Amino acid sequence: MFRLVGVLTLLMMLSAVPAHAHGAPTDPASRAYLCSPGQSSASSSPCRKAIQAGLPSKEWDNIRLPNVAGRDAARVPDGKLCSAGIAKYAGLDLPSAEWPATTLKSTAFTYRATIPHQGSFRFYVTKDGYTPTRALRWTDLEQFLTVPTPPLVNGAYEFKVQLPQRTGRHLIYTVWQNTDTPDTYYSCTDIEIAAAPATTAPATTALATSASTPRPVPVASSAEQPPSNATRFGMSAVVAALGGLAVLGGIMLWRKRIL
Numbered sequence: 494m495f496r497l498v499g500v501l502t503l504l505m506m507l508s509a510v511p512a513h514a515h516g517a518p519t520d521p522a523s524r525a526y527l528c529s530p531g532q533s534s535a536s537s538s539p540c541r542k543a544i545q546a547g548l549p550s551k552e553w554d555n556i557r558l559p560n561v562a563g564r565d566a567a568r569v570p571d572g573k574l575c576s577a578g579i580a581k582y583a584g585l586d587l588p589s590a591e592w593p594a595t596t597l598k599s600t601a602f603t604y605r606a607t608i609p610h611q612g613s614f615r616f617y618v619t620k621d622g623y624t625p626t627r628a629l630r631w632t633d634l635e636q637f638l639t640v641p642t643p644p645l646v647n648g649a650y651e652f653k654v655q656l657p658q659r660t661g662r663h664l665i666y667t668v669w670q671n672t673d674t675p676d677t678y679y680s681c682t683d684i685e686i687a688a689a690p691a692t693t694a695p696a697t698t699a700l701a702t703s704a705s706t707p708r709p710v711p712v713a714s715s716a717e718q719p720p721s722n723a724t725r726f727g728m729s730a731v732v733a734a735l736g737g738l739a740v741l742g743g744i745m746l747w748r749k750r751i752l
Contacts, residue, residue, distance in 0.1 A: 515557075515607040516608070518682050521684050528540035530551060543585055554605070572629065590626050593683065613641040614668070637655070666681060
């Protein structure tokens with residue numbers, strides 16, 4: 494009896510402990526996700542070095558710190574933002590231009606929640622002048638979006654984002670602060686932003702419009718049209734016939750006077 498009561502008490506205590514949330518960006522994908530088993534990018538040089546340094550590649554969704562409570566810069570030191578200062582994830586902080594980068598093709602971001610929980614998201618992007626060959630610092634980042642308690646859709650949180658004007662190689666830093674657990678999650682995502690297409694000069698546009706617009710062709714009226722060859726021939730024949738009749742008539746009048 495006492496054993497049964499002890500087992501039930503232990504189960505109640507375990508059930509009262511909150512489950513830890515887990516998650517990370519998958520589109521565009523975080524460094525940890527791209528280094529996880531099954532990803533072709535896991536064979537990249539930075540991923541191999543991070544794994545050799547102790548990266549638990551199967552735990553790509555578990556870069557978290559407890560009891561941060563929004564004091565991110567105080568808890569996560571410069572140069573260790575991608576690992577959140579956690580020793581086993583230190584390989585993710587490796588400065589390198591060879592980190593696999595996702596070329597952005599849309600404004601849709603996906604954050605996969607392997608264990609979903611309530612919380613808010615903060616998104617940062619590196620400022621102009623960023624280089625992946627230098628350790629990441631908080632001063633390198635500009636916050637551009639905060640989303641409180643987004644809905645879970647098919648096991649993921651989805652966002653429509655509008656980045657500040659950027660081109661070339663940059664990094665997205667994502668902070669997920671739980672509200673129903675004491676944990677905050679951190680992720681680094683390498684991206685490539687294509688330059689905006691150049692606009693066509695107004696003069697070129699006007700020229701193209703002018704060349705592509707058909708111009709009306711003037712049509713002469715019937716009164717202004719020159720006579721055809723057949724008409725000219727008929728008129729000449731009539732004039733010749735009239736002239737012949739006039740000559741014949743004149744001859745006949747001349748003979749009658751003589752007679």
